[in-house]
Amino acid sequence: MAPPQGPRAPLEFGGPMGAAALMLLLPATVFHLLLAARSGPARLLGPPASLPGLGALWSPRALLLWLAWLGLQAALYLLPARKVAKGLELKDKSRLRYPINGFQALVLTALLVGLGMSAGLPLGALPEMLLPLAFVATLTAFIFSLFLYLKAQVAPVSALAPGGNSGNPIYDFFLGRELNPRICSFDFKYFCELRPGLIGWVLINLALLVKEAELRGSPSLAMWLVNGFQLLYVGDALWHEEAVLTTMDITHDGFGFMLAFGDIAWVPFTYSLQAQFLLHHPQPLGLPMAAIICLINAIGYYIFRGANSQKNTFRKNPSDPRVAGLETISTATGRQLLVSGWWGMVRHPNYLGDLIMALAWSLPCGVSHLLPYFYLLYFTALLVHREARDERQCLQKYGLAWHEYCRRVPYRIMPYIY
Numbered sequence: 001m002a003p004p005q006g007p008r009a010p011l012e013f014g015g016p017m018g019a020a021a022l023m024l025l026l027p028a029t030v031f032h033l034l035l036a037a038r039s040g041p042a043r044l045l046g047p048p049a050s051l052p053g054l055g056a057l058w059s060p061r062a063l064l065l066w067l068a069w070l071g072l073q074a075a076l077y078l079l080p081a082r083k084v085a086k087g088l089e090l091k092d093k094s095r096l097r098y099p100i101n102g103f104q105a106l107v108l109t110a111l112l113v114g115l116g117m118s119a120g121l122p123l124g125a126l127p128e129m130l131l132p133l134a135f136v137a138t139l140t141a142f143i144f145s146l147f148l149y150l151k152a153q154v155a156p157v158s159a160l161a162p163g164g165n166s167g168n169p170i171y172d173f174f175l176g177r178e179l180n181p182r183i184c185s186f187d188f189k190y191f192c193e194l195r196p197g198l199i200g201w202v203l204i205n206l207a208l209l210v211k212e213a214e215l216r217g218s219p220s221l222a223m224w225l226v227n228g229f230q231l232l233y234v235g236d237a238l239w240h241e242e243a244v245l246t247t248m249d250i251t252h253d254g255f256g257f258m259l260a261f262g263d264i265a266w267v268p269f270t271y272s273l274q275a276q277f278l279l280h281h282p283q284p285l286g287l288p289m290a291a292i293i294c295l296i297n298a299i300g301y302y303i304f305r306g307a308n309s310q311k312n313t314f315r316k317n318p319s320d321p322r323v324a325g326l327e328t329i330s331t332a333t334g335r336q337l338l339v340s341g342w343w344g345m346v347r348h349p350n351y352l353g354d355l356i357m358a359l360a361w362s363l364p365c366g367v368s369h370l371l372p373y374f375y376l377l378y379f380t381a382l383l384v385h386r387e388a389r390d391e392r393q394c395l396q397k398y399g400l401a402w403h404e405y406c407r408r409v410p411y412r413i414m415p416y417i418y
């Protein structure tokens with residue numbers, strides 16, 4: 001039976017009240033974290049040591065820089081791609097086309113930044129601008145979401161997302177009404193999910209590393225590790241860009257404030273928190289501990305990549321020799337579910353790998369402060385919630401077969417624990 005959609009779809013995130021609260025709470029959290037990371041006590045909980053005036057938030061230079069960044073990433077998105085991939089089939093039976101040139105955008109951005117730095121671009125000045133940059137990014141997210149909400153008013157019903165069309169403007173603005181808003185072939189959600197925020201995150205990390213070298217003569221080992229691990233994560237996401245086309249963000253969720261803000265403001269300014277913390281609170285890190293942390297990151301990455309690639313290979317071609325020997329369950333939809341390999345260990349092995357990596361990103365910051373562990377805490381909550389949403393959708397899709405899968409693979413994310 002098809003799940004209820006439009007006004008009859010069950011409300012998520014606590015309905016309109018929850019959506020309104022999140023729209024205040026999420027930007028407030030970004031500013032709190034930015035201020036806490038640079039303050040002496042670096043407290044995750046409690047008020048920051050000092051509150052900046054409004055003047056510290058608004059800077060025309062930050063606005064120009066931000067618009068130039070969005071413009072550069074949009075231009076790189078429009079460059080010829082090595083491949084054009086097709087998304088999943090939509091309600092009207094069509095399949096959208098997406099350029100696969102994210103990794104190329106990362107490399108070209110790195111080249112441009114490298115050229116700029118050799119010509120005297122003061123990248124080390126960026127950390128001082130994080131607050132006004134986060135402010136314009138947040139403002140952009142609100143204005144852009146309003147544009148998306150209005151654009152959806154004239155979109156055909158078949159282009160609307162299953163949720164996000166409750167009729168309540170606050171809820172729909174937050175969740176997003178249209179599934180794949182586009183102007184000509186420019187896909188806003190796909191662009192935002194992987195480009196300005198993710199590449200911006202590694203650029204902010206690099207700027208913090210440069211600033212640390214300016215302040216202390218050379219970057220610390222902890223800063224190198226955080227930069228290296230997170231660059232690997234972003235590089236991996238862009239290298240496997242096509243895989244994002246099957247995530248629930250692209251196939252299920254509308255494009256509204258939640259994803260727009262998450263992609264362009266939340267990701268670059270909160271995911272770079274460990275490097276921000278390290279700039280203001282240098283941490284000693286010996287080689288043996290660094291080696292252990294590298295091993296933890298490598299284990300997390302191995303599970304994350306192994307699980308994601310196994311599922312993607314299987315979904316593309318179940319007879320591929322790399323997955324053909326795995327045990328499966330048949331479902332009424334004609335699709336199969338893996339019950340051995342990574343997907344026979346827990347029902348979301350990719351989340352487990354991602355969480356292990358999140359731990360490795362925080363450990364270089366030592367254990368004296370809770371603040372650098374924010375990502376791990378937030379990410380655990382996000383993935384537990386996401387897992388529950390995915391389970392609901394899979395139960396609707398696969399019915400009894402999903403029950404059978406849950407019986408055969410009883411743990412969700414962490415074997416014997418959850």
Ligand SMILES: NC(=O)C1=CN([C@@H]2O[C@H](COP(=O)(O)OP(=O)(O)OC[C@H]3O[C@@H](n4cnc5c(N)ncnc54)[C@H](OP(=O)(O)O)[C@@H]3O)[C@@H](O)[C@H]2O)C=CC1
Nearest residue numbers: 247248308311315336337338339343350351354386390394
């Ligand atoms: N860093 C960050 O902030 C975030 C990172 N992520 C990461 O993004 C990645 C993608 O996550 P996400 O989009 O949530 O979902 P998943 O990649 O886990 O995909 C879930 C889907 O996989 C399919 N599936 C589930 N079980 C099986 C099985 N046993 N055999 C075959 N197919 C199965 C189902 O879809 P179907 O059957 O229709 O194919 C299900 O809906 C993860 O690695 C996650 O950690 C996610 C959110 C935030």
Ligand SMILES: CC(C)=CCC[C@@H](C)[C@H]1CC=C2C3=C(CC[C@@]21C)[C@@]1(C)CC[C@H](O)C(C)(C)[C@@H]1CC3
Nearest residue numbers: 026193236237244247249258259261262263266267
């Ligand atoms: C709190 C808040 C604002 C929530 C919005 C959630 C978003 C920040 C995340 C939802 C799913 C995401 C994914 C990635 C980044 C974070 C968001 C946008 C992702 C691009 C990170 C890199 C991974 O390899 C990925 C491509 C699998 C992943 C896709 C989901």
